[in-house]
Each structure stands twice: as C-alpha cells, then as structure tokens.
Amino acid sequence: MILEVLKTNHSHDVLVVGAGLSGLRVAIELTDQYDVAVLTKVHPLRSHSVAAQGGINASLNPEDSWESHAFDTVKGSDYLADQDVVEVMTKEASRAVIENEQWGTAFSRTEDGRIAQRPFGGAAYPRTCYAADKTGHNLLHTTFEQALRKGVNFYQEWFVTSLVKSEKRVCGVTAFEIASGEIHGFTAKAVVLATGGFGRVYGHSTNALINTGDGAAMALRAGVPLKDMEFVQFHPTTLVPSSILITEGARGEGGYLVNKEYKRFMDAYASKDMELAPRDIVARAIQTEINEGRGFDDYYVHLDLRHLGKTKILERLPGIREISMFFADVDPIEEPIPVRPGQHYSMGGIHCDKDGVTPLSGLFAVGETACMSVHGANRLGGNSLLETLVFGRLVGQKVGVHVSGLGDVDECIVDDAAFAMRVKIQSILLRESGESHAEIKEELGRIMDNEVGVFRDQTTLESALKAIRFLKERYENIALPRCDTKFNYSLIRALELENLLCLAEVITMTALMRRESRGAHWRLDYGTRDDENFLKHSLVTLVDDYLKTEYIDVDLGQFEVMERKY
Ligand SMILES: Cc1cc2nc3c(=O)[nH]c(=O)nc-3n(C[C@H](O)[C@H](O)[C@H](O)COP(=O)(O)OP(=O)(O)OC[C@H]3O[C@@H](n4cnc5c(N)ncnc54)[C@H](O)[C@@H]3O)c2cc1C
16 A cells, blocks of 8 residues: 655644653643644653653752752763753752652652652762652653643654755654554644654663654754764663663662672772762773673673662662563562663764754754753763753743744645655555565664774774665665555664664764763773863764764863863
C-alpha cells in the first residue's frame, strides 16, 4: 500500500515535538495564551524522562547556595559550560523543584518532613532531591497531569520526519501517524524541538530504544548547527550485561566500587571524593581497572551495597534492587552488583542560547536535545532533570513573545514538504531487496562502543569515521521486511537509523578534531586539557551536503578556569 498525503490539515501557533519533561513544561507555559500542540512518537509517559532514577538538584538548604551549585556545575563541566546559562539554571532550581512538589511529586522526606536530598558526584553539598530511585517517574506523571489539566493538544504516536522552513523562518513540520501511516503537514509560527538525547548511537546505552536524536538530526538537515557533539557522557555504573542504569544514587547512599582484587580502587583516581567524583572521572577509573586486568572476567567491576543494610536498600533504592534481581539475578542486599561504564547522556545538541533560540527564526530547542550549554564537557548527575523543568518554563515564555503578533506561515511550503516526504518514504517501502537496517544499526553500535568510547585516539577515531561513512552508503540500499504502512515499526526504525548515522558521523568528526582531553572526551594521544586552543565550543553545520566545523567562544563568568581536582 502507498502512503497517502493529506492536504495540510493541521495548523497551530506552536508545535512542540516531544512529550518528555522539557516538551510538556513548554506546553504548560504556553497553553493558556496560544494554540499549542505536542507531537510525540510514543505515549508521553513512555518518554525517557520517566526512567530517571537518582534525582534533581536544587540548593534548597539554607547552608547551600545557588553560587555553590553553579561553581560545582562549571567545575564539573571542565569549564566548557557557559556560565551565564549555569547561573540561570542554578538560581531557578529551587523554584522548579517546589513547583513540582506542589503539583504532587512525592519526594522522599527527612524525618522532620522536608524534601530529602542525597549527595551526588561532584557536588559540595547533598542537593539532589529524590523520590526513592524513581524520580523521573514521579516528575513526569505530575507534569503530564498538569498538561492534561491545562488542556494541551496531543498528537500521540505521531512520528515527526522533518522541519519545514522558508528562506526566513520555520513554517512547521511533516509527520506521519504511526497507526495509519498517513503523512501530514503541520503549519506553525514556532516549532520547539524537545526530542531528547541520542544515546542509541551506541550499543551499550542506558537510554530507551526511542532515544535516536531525531530532533538534532532534523535540525542539522535544516541547516541549524549542532554544538559540542563530541561530549558524550558514559555513566560509570550500568548493569552487566543489559546496560540498564544503576543510579549514581547508589554511590550517593554510600555504595563502594571494588575490583577483582576486592579493593576499593577510587582512592587512586580521586582520593578525596572517591566514588562520588564526577562521572567522567569514575567512568575512566573503572575502564582503566578493566583495561589493566583488574576487572572481573576482564569486563566489569563490582558495586557493593551490602554494608548499607537491608532497610536502607529497600527504602532508598528499591528500583535498583528490582532491576538487579530481574536482569542480573543478583540481590544487592546479599551480593555486589556487576557494573561497567556505558553511554548515558548527550551533552552536545542543537546550538541555542539560554532562551532556546536557534539561528533559524521560529525554531527553539530545549532539554537533552538542546545544547544551551549548561553541562559543557561533563554533566553532573541531577542537573538534567533540572534543565528540562527550568528551561522548559523559560523557553515557553520566550516562544510566547516570539509568536505574539506574528503572521501566518505559507501553507504551500508545508504541503510541498509533505509531498517530498511521501516520495522519499515510498521509495524506501517499494524497494524489494536490500540491506537490513537492523544489521547496520548493530554494527554502528559496535563501532561507537569500541572506537568512540571512554578512551579515544586518532587511529580509532579515523577508523570509526571511515566505517560510519561506509554504513551511510549501505543505508542508501536498505529494504524493509514489510511494505504496508499501518504500524510499520520497521519503517520507523529505519528512519531513526538515518538520524543515528548522521549524528554518529558528527560525534566522531568533532572528537577527531578536538585534540585535547576535557571532561568526557578523553584522547589517549592528547592526554591533557588545552585551554589555549580548545576552551571553545565546536559547531557543525550542514552546508551543501558538506559538514562544516568551526569553534566559538565559551561564556566565561565569575568562576576562574582552574585545574580540576577531586
Ligand atoms: C536511565 C536514565 C536515568 C536518568 N536519571 C537521571 C536523574 O536521576 N537525574 C537527572 O538529572 N537526569 C537523569 N537522566 C537524564 C534525564 O532523564 C534526561 O536528560 C531528560 O529526562 C530528558 O528529557 P527531555 O524532555 O529532553 O527528553 P525525553 O524525556 O527523552 O523525551 C523526548 C520526547 O521526544 C519525543 N520524540 C523524539 N523523537 C521524535 C519524533 N521523531 N517524532 C515525535 N516525537 C519524538 C519522544 O516521543 C519523547 O516524548 C537519566 C537518563 C536516563 C536514560
């Protein structure tokens, strides 16, 4: 069956692509005044935000301060974060947490009834607010409830395929309805991309399978630059063998990392902060132990929680216990958990400022898909949930200012784009034989895990870049097992793979060009930070099918650039 093109039959003031915490928070901000629609490829409550475990940062305690939170964030970022953006986020943090608490989030409590806060890596003070180890689940449910209360329009299980723009501004998107396979055009005065991270570029990742960086890839194709893409966070503790996340909260509650000599090894890498050094440092420490032969079975170490005792584990880490029991057959009350580093978070993303404004008029970005740059070269745990809520609200306000008084866009451009998308998708569906997209994806994951991982060097990066470009050529000949359009998930997986391949190339290219080690980007052949040449953000723009790279300055502020010690 052939995909139908319907005439552009949807028009809204604002389209928000993505129903995770950041997209929902934008929509809540705008719905009272504007006609807003949220498009999402899965039910909102299946967005990856729901999986967040450990918590959200805010300097709630009078002994703590936004300045201390800001300093920890900037130092954690290896000084690549823009300090003006960090200031906004840390000043707004308490407001965001209290707002969600008042909406109903069931935060864990101290004995005297205040919101409980646990220590997290790289933080001078215990400032991570949590709901046991299911913080994202709680936050997303309350935020979704508010979106329903406000009457936000949802297009659920709609897959957005492209941004549509005129010479001067964004005009809308093309999308298909997963149930019917019909391609529709949507016109809007503003589009907000809140599509989450691109973790599935890697094979070993804590991310949901849907985290394929669709928004970032769409933006790149529309000529919008991507920023700092070489900075990929590897979480120190992912479960062996499934790579499911074991929250930093487990170390925050006092868990130990132990090698096969049954020794706590973090004193050799961060003698003061030990297991609670920032993630880049702990991930490298674990990988070094493994590489130097001190890992169990040569590929993992132990996270030992037994000394915390049954009561604490059941109360603070019930989800971690369930995950360990179901997926590794290990009860952390009795035995240590087998863990190794795995991809976790995308520090880079769509280039935008602290209001989410991108270089394309009317296009905004927010949440993990955006690079405002609040995390720089290494994000601190608990700062990402915070980013979604703080900037969701502020970007919503900015979008409101942008669309007020703005005229309608030209529908014809959107109709033409929907037609072009139909031609593209039909050509994939009608191909009778060819490559398997699943095989290409597996190969991509292997290349990225092995050659663009925790440790990198010129030889492996060059080999990865060549291999990715070859996979891109093979992708041109994929054929799908089914050519009908209703609920055709192989078509969706194939379109996602196109996005993953394009982002993998950008990540690897920028990693190759950054000849220094900073935060999560560690080059074995350039083992030190080089502020003189690389205290800069990388920007990659697609110009006439060619990826152009340049560097722009970091916004330095009150915190002086220093050596990072923990
Ligand atoms: C396992 C795990 C645990 C984490 N724990 C923590 C934590 O404790 N603390 C913390 O601060 N951070 C944590 N993080 C990070 C944090 O959860 C995320 O960065 C954040 O929730 C991302 O929110 P978001 O709104 O940007 O995107 P997401 O929640 O990922 O939502 C993306 C949305 O975009 C939609 N979408 C994507 N592509 C398309 C398309 N083509 N068409 C239509 N819709 C599309 C999806 O349907 C989805 O609704 C964790 C991450 C993981 C993976």
